[in-house]
Amino acid sequence: MNLIGWEYETPHKRNETSPQPLTGWLLLMGFIEDAFNAAKILLLASASQMKDAVNDSTHKPAIVDFFSEHCGYSRNMAGPFTELKATYENSVTFLGVDAGDHASFTGDYKISAFPTFIGYACGHEIDRVVGATKEGVENLVMRLKDTKCWMKDKMKFQK
Numbered sequence: 001m002n003l004i005g006w007e008y009e010t011p012h013k014r015n016e017t018s019p020q021p022l023t024g025w026l027l028l029m030g031f032i033e034d035a036f037n038a039a040k041i042l043l044l045a046s047a048s049q050m051k052d053a054v055n056d057s058t059h060k061p062a063i064v065d066f067f068s069e070h071c072g073y074s075r076n077m078a079g080p081f082t083e084l085k086a087t088y089e090n091s092v093t094f095l096g097v098d099a100g101d102h103a104s105f106t107g108d109y110k111i112s113a114f115p116t117f118i119g120y121a122c123g124h125e126i127d128r129v130v131g132a133t134k135e136g137v138e139n140l141v142m143r144l145k146d147t148k149c150w151m152k153d154k155m156k157f158q159k
Contacts, residue, residue, distance in 0.1 A: 033096075062092065064119075076132050092144050092145050115132060
């Protein structure tokens with residue numbers, strides 16, 4: 001019998017009714033957040049934090065992973081995203097947003113699928129990658145790291 005993530009095996013004896021350990025998708029809840037916390041990737045939880053992150057991209061480019069704990073592709077990209085953070089953390093800021101939990105403000109960013117990676121530099125969106133390919137995200141990181149802002153006018157930037 002399967003009850004919302006809890007799985008019970010058929011008892012071998014009539015008086016045996018104790019549940020078996022959790023299996024399946026419920027064990028994976030919190031997987032991405034745990035991986036990001038271990039890698040010291042800041043998880044944004046409000047519109048003001050997101051706005052601050054975009055504004056801070058005038059000093060150092062940022063890439064934001066909009067993910068959902070319920071999405072298998074998002075879970076698959078957690079490892080490669082943390083690896084890229086370890087490699088490029090000196091030149092790009094890595095951030096995460098659990099769009100499933102924070103739909104109230106992530107709708108403003110037109111997220112159509114998970115995971116979506118948006119790169120910001122000079123206070124503006126540079127590009128986005130939708131889907132789960134490490135190569136695509138790494139290419140975005142390389143573009144961000146090579147982006148230079150003109151400090152006299154923050155509205156202008158070079159790609």
